Amino acid sequence: MDVSALGVVSQLLEVALALLLAPLLSGWVAQCRAWLQNKSGPGLLQPYRALHKLFVKESVVAHHASPLFRAAPYVVFGCTALACAIVPTLSTDLPLAPAADAIALVGLFALARVFVSLAAMDVGTSFGGLGARREMLIGFLAEPALLMVMFSASLISKSTSLTTIVETLAHRDLMIYPSLAFAGVAFTMVSLAENARVPVDNPATHLELTMIHEALILEYSGRHLALIEWAAALKLFAYSCIGIALFFPWGIAQAHAPAAMLLALPALVAKLAAGGAALALLETLSAKMRIFRVPEYLGAAFLLAVIGMLVHILRNA
Amino acid sequence: MSAGSDPSSWLPIDGVLAVVVAWLAIGLAGLPALRRFRVVTTVLFPAGGVAGAVLALIGVAAAFSGPQVAVLPIGLPGLPFHFRLDALSAWFLTVIGAVGAGVSVFASGYFRRGEGTPPGLLCLEYHVFLASMALVVLADDAYAFMVMWETMALSSFLLVTANHRIAEIRRAGYLYLLVAHVGAIGILLCFGVLQANTGDYTFANMRAQSLSPLWASIGFGLAVFGFGAKAGIVPLHVWLPEAHPAAPSPVSALMSAVMLKTAIYGLLRVSFDLLQARLWWWGVVLLGIGLATAIFGVVFAAVQSDMKRLLAYSSIENIGFIVAGIGLALLFSAYGMAALAALALTAAVYHVAAHAFFKSLLFLGTGAVLHATRERSLGRLGGLIRYMPWVAWLSLAGTLASAGLPPFGGFVSEWLLLQSFLFTPGLPSGFLNMLIPVVAALIALVAALAGYTMVKFFGVIFLGQPREEKLAQAHDAGTMERVGMGWLAAGCVALGLAPTVVIRAIDPVTRRLVGAGLGDAVSASGWLLVPVDVERASYGPALFLLGVAASCALAYALVRRLYHGRIRRAPPWDCGFPAQTARMQDTAEGFGQPIRQIFEPFFRMERQLPSPFDARPRYRVVVGDHFWHWLYLPIAAAVERAARLIGLLQRGRIAVYLLYSFVTLVTVLLVVKR
Numbered sequence: 001m002d003v004s005a006l007g008v009v010s011q012l013l014e015v016a017l018a019l020l021l022a023p024l025l026s027g028w029v030a031q032c033r034a035w036l037q038n039k040s041g042p043g044l045l046q047p048y049r050a051l052h053k054l055f056v057k058e059s060v061v062a063h064h065a066s067p068l069f070r071a072a073p074y075v076v077f078g079c080t081a082l083a084c085a086i087v088p089t090l091s092t093d094l095p096l097a098p099a100a101d102a103i104a105l106v107g108l109f110a111l112a113r114v115f116v117s118l119a120a121m122d123v124g125t126s127f128g129g130l131g132a133r134r135e136m137l138i139g140f141l142a143e144p145a146l147l148m149v150m151f152s153a154s155l156i157s158k159s160t161s162l163t164t165i166v167e168t169l170a171h172r173d174l175m176i177y178p179s180l181a182f183a184g185v186a187f188t189m190v191s192l193a194e195n196a197r198v199p200v201d202n203p204a205t206h207l208e209l210t211m212i213h214e215a216l217i218l219e220y221s222g223r224h225l226a227l228i229e230w231a232a233a234l235k236l237f238a239y240s241c242i243g244i245a246l247f248f249p250w251g252i253a254q255a256h257a258p259a260a261m262l263l264a265l266p267a268l269v270a271k272l273a274a275g276g277a278a279l280a281l282l283e284t285l286s287a288k289m290r291i292f293r294v295p296e297y298l299g300a301a302f303l304l305a306v307i308g309m310l311v312h313i314l315r316n317a
Numbered sequence: 318m319s320a321g322s323d324p325s326s327w328l329p330i331d332g333v334l335a336v337v338v339a340w341l342a343i344g345l346a347g348l349p350a351l352r353r354f355r356v357v358t359t360v361l362f363p364a365g366g367v368a369g370a371v372l373a374l375i376g377v378a379a380a381f382s383g384p385q386v387a388v389l390p391i392g393l394p395g396l397p398f399h400f401r402l403d404a405l406s407a408w409f410l411t412v413i414g415a416v417g418a419g420v421s422v423f424a425s426g427y428f429r430r431g432e433g434t435p436p437g438l439l440c441l442e443y444h445v446f447l448a449s450m451a452l453v454v455l456a457d458d459a460y461a462f463m464v465m466w467e468t469m470a471l472s473s474f475l476l477v478t479a480n481h482r483i484a485e486i487r488r489a490g491y492l493y494l495l496v497a498h499v500g501a502i503g504i505l506l507c508f509g510v511l512q513a514n515t516g517d518y519t520f521a522n523m524r525a526q527s528l529s530p531l532w533a534s535i536g537f538g539l540a541v542f543g544f545g546a547k548a549g550i551v552p553l554h555v556w557l558p559e560a561h562p563a564a565p566s567p568v569s570a571l572m573s574a575v576m577l578k579t580a581i582y583g584l585l586r587v588s589f590d591l592l593q594a595r596l597w598w599w600g601v602v603l604l605g606i607g608l609a610t611a612i613f614g615v616v617f618a619a620v621q622s623d624m625k626r627l628l629a630y631s632s633i634e635n636i637g638f639i640v641a642g643i644g645l646a647l648l649f650s651a652y653g654m655a656a657l658a659a660l661a662l663t664a665a666v667y668h669v670a671a672h673a674f675f676k677s678l679l680f681l682g683t684g685a686v687l688h689a690t691r692e693r694s695l696g697r698l699g700g701l702i703r704y705m706p707w708v709a710w711l712s713l714a715g716t717l718a719s720a721g722l723p724p725f726g727g728f729v730s731e732w733l734l735l736q737s738f739l740f741t742p743g744l745p746s747g748f749l750n751m752l753i754p755v756v757a758a759l760i761a762l763v764a765a766l767a768g769y770t771m772v773k774f775f776g777v778i779f780l781g782q783p784r785e786e787k788l789a790q791a792h793d794a795g796t797m798e799r800v801g802m803g804w805l806a807a808g809c810v811a812l813g814l815a816p817t818v819v820i821r822a823i824d825p826v827t828r829r830l831v832g833a834g835l836g837d838a839v840s841a842s843g844w845l846l847v848p849v850d851v852e853r854a855s856y857g858p859a860l861f862l863l864g865v866a867a868s869c870a871l872a873y874a875l876v877r878r879l880y881h882g883r884i885r886r887a888p889p890w891d892c893g894f895p896a897q898t899a900r901m902q903d904t905a906e907g908f909g910q911p912i913r914q915i916f917e918p919f920f921r922m923e924r925q926l927p928s929p930f931d932a933r934p935r936y937r938v939v940v941g942d943h944f945w946h947w948l949y950l951p952i953a954a955a956v957e958r959a960a961r962l963i964g965l966l967q968r969g970r971i972a973v974y975l976l977y978s979f980v981t982l983v984t985v986l987l988v989v990k991r
Contacts, residue, residue, distance in 0.1 A: 302762075
């Protein structure tokens with residue numbers, strides 16, 4: 001593993017970009033949704049204003065909250081930031097990428113999820129436990145499905161390293177893989193569930209009986225809430241970038257190609273904008289489902305991803 | 318055959334035997350101090366712990382030296398005990414020693430006066446148990462193996478029934494003893510097959526035999542049955558969730574973490590070392606059994622509401638994971654894919670150590686909770702992180718490792734196993750190729766469910782508000798208990814952060830068993846875990862942890878610098894609901910409810926729902942195991958019926974018995990005459 005100066009630059013650039021752009025992506029999705037629903041919308045910069053407001057406010061913590069409760073937002077934020085650092089968005093020349101491959105990336109999301117669920121149980125309110133239970137339910141169904149999606153791409157590139165997957169798909173063999181079509185549908189379904197989106201959860205509601213993500217973070221306020229909200233935006237950003245890396249990798253610069261980075265940035269922004277608009281459309285067109293239907297929904301995603309792998313093996317057999 | 322040419326030189330096997338003798342001596346020293354509680358707890362148990370640590374060191378040293386043998390002239394005349402220390406034994410000895418050390422130190426602070434068996438006797442049983450486990454993995458002939466195996470079963474039975482005044486515990490112990498002996502018969506028959514009518518029961522002779530595929534398969538099947546009964550594979554698992562929770566917590570820890578691994582050792586020894594033939598379908602069978610066990614274990618663990626039963630089911634799951642890894646290695650090995658077999662086997666052997674550390678840690682944690690609160694039921698616990706911070710935070714390390722999360726030990730083995738699925742370059746059979754992704758998917762599902770279970774375990778015990786008032790009086794664990802748990806937690810972290818170092822120690826094991834190892838690949842890559850090459854897959858736990866920690870620290874520092882660190886304490890918000898009590902928290906049953914619903918066919922459930930008009934509504938659900946009703950109760954009924962039929966002969970009158978003799982005599986005479 002040789003670390004080049006260029007690699008460090010692209011790594012830092014990527015993390016900075018993720019941290020800065022993630023709230024914008026959330027704002028863009030909310031804005032698109034508002035437009036589609038004939039509303040005027042809060043504006044693209046609303047997430048930044050909300051984060052700033054939360055950071056300025058003091059944190060209110062329950063009397064009996066343990067240190068775990070206060071540490072969890074930082075852990076969640078750290079995990080999600082690292083996830084953004086290892087998904088190739090601009091360039092595949094990333095010094096941090098060997099630290100975690102696709103499997104470890106899924107593990108990273110799981111670590112964040114476990115911490116936020118434990119923190120939700122810490123105060124001991126009825127909603128916290130409910131949210132933790134539901135979040136873990138979605139997690140244990142979505143995690144294997146996500147892993148299977150990653151494996152579909154891994155089988156093609158014979159590697160679980162995300163940078164190698166991108167390089168293979170974008171630059172080496174240009175062809176159409178039917179297995180990726182299945183994986184793509186599964187990935188879309190999983191990302192909707194993982195990012196607390198309609199039809200699994202609604203980020204804009206506080207309806208007590210149906211909320212999942214909001215129930216988890218009900219006890220948080222001030223800077224803790226800001227970090228968690230920021231981490232949620234980062235997670236959406238990371239998932240979008242994983243989708244781009246697996247299914248639309250064209251434009252991501254290869255290692256040792258600094259000039260291509262200049263092209264990579266507009267390509268990334270355009271792809272994210274299109275993806276965000278598609279997400280808003282998807283959310284507008286679908287209705288939230290009952291929580292007991294979620295296992296069927298995610299089970300279908302899981303099966304689709306496994307079928308994708310089988311299709312790949314059948315074609316090569 | 319001894320590795321050292323100079324007979325006077327010191328060999329690791331001598332060290333191992335010395336530790337075993339030391340354990341036996343410590344145990345015997347408990348007898349004169351039968352009721353002298355302080356001597357046993359402050360001297361004998363810590364001494365046993367030190368001996369365990371020494372054994373772990375010797376095991377590490379022995380992993381890299383060649384096989385050594387020793388013949389002890391004990392046992393029957395002309396039938397001495399053969400012992401042999403090779404890389405496989407060394408690895409398991411290291412695990413036994415390292416985990417045994419932590420558990421012994423914990424035990425010295427754990428046992429209390431006036432509980433069941435007198436402390437001195439408990440000390441003897443405990444150390445005999447440890448010594449017999451060490452000798453099981455050292456044995457080099459069937460005779461020594463079986464003697465040690467039975468000693469292990471008996472001593473652990475006595476430990477399980479330490480609180481023998483409770484009927485439930487006696488019942489659990491009896492069940493355990495029964496299954497252990499049924500399994501032992503399987504192992505005995507397996508050795509009988511392996512020696513191929515030569516009458517020589519040394520393992521060296523068994524290695525030299527080349528059995529026909531039929532006999533080899535029979536031997537393999539008997540080994541799977543026999544060792545499977547001890548390991549708790551489905552459907553031979555029923556004793557495990559009864560016996561492990563019944564034992565005192567240090568004993569539960571040893572049984573779950575180490576004793577189950579001796580069965581894994583036996584399976585590895587027979588199928589990779591003693592049997593020369595390797596058929597591909599053996600691998601498929603083990604893979605299927607392993608997966609069934611893992612799924613069964615984790616699904617049942619998720620719905621338990623007794624904390625020790627939950628951990629016992631989780632042990633079943635982990636054993637399934639290990640068996641699946643062994644099956645995959647066997648499959649690859651049968652097709653001559655040594656590198657892949659080494660990858661899968663490394664995953665399985667790694668998990669042996671990872672599970673040993675985190676499961677013993679968690680069991681010790683439940684022990685501390687049990688002592689502080691006298692409660693085992695998750696429904697009466699909660700909020701203990703505030704009263705028992707040491708136990709809670711150390712248990713958190715075990716919880717995260719058990720959930721298979723990076724950067725802890727459990728994740729490394731999971732990662733390696735998934736890699737071995739992905740690297741499959743194409744097995745010769747199309748059917749098997751289709752099987753591989755499905756199996757990988759199920760492994761991923763099991764790992765994710767383990768996370769669910771562990772969040773339930775930790776969250777319900779340690780987080781939230783105390784569900785009973787007396788919990789506020791709970792006291793934290795004592796110094797020795799903290800040291801023991803800390804040692805095991807450090808092991809969990811070390812296994813997670815330094816996989817390259819550990820894999821270099823596993824390398825001789827896989828080289829010995831499947832003829833290839835990952836040692837060269839990982840030592841070339843430094844701290845990064847790279848099974849083949851960095852283009853294909855890599856995982857750097859240290860870098861990973863550094864990344865997460867650096868982001869956390871940076872976020873913390875920046876928030877303080879740019880904004881502020883003010884905090885205000887207030888009552889919990891809970892959507893503005895003012896009248897909340899601890900009873901309104903999610904319960905263990907509630908946490909298991911989604912699992913009960915999704916995996917309903919797995920359970921045999923009896924529900925009692927209250928009617929809307931009940932003044933005191935009670936909701937009751939009992940989750941049972943189908944195997945009891947499908948397999949065990951029919952067998953028990955059949956045995957009883959057979960006994961009753963035979964009982965018809967017993968009339969209790971001498972005339973009837975004389976008639977029997979007469980009829981028999983006449984029949985025999987008739988036959989002889991013809």
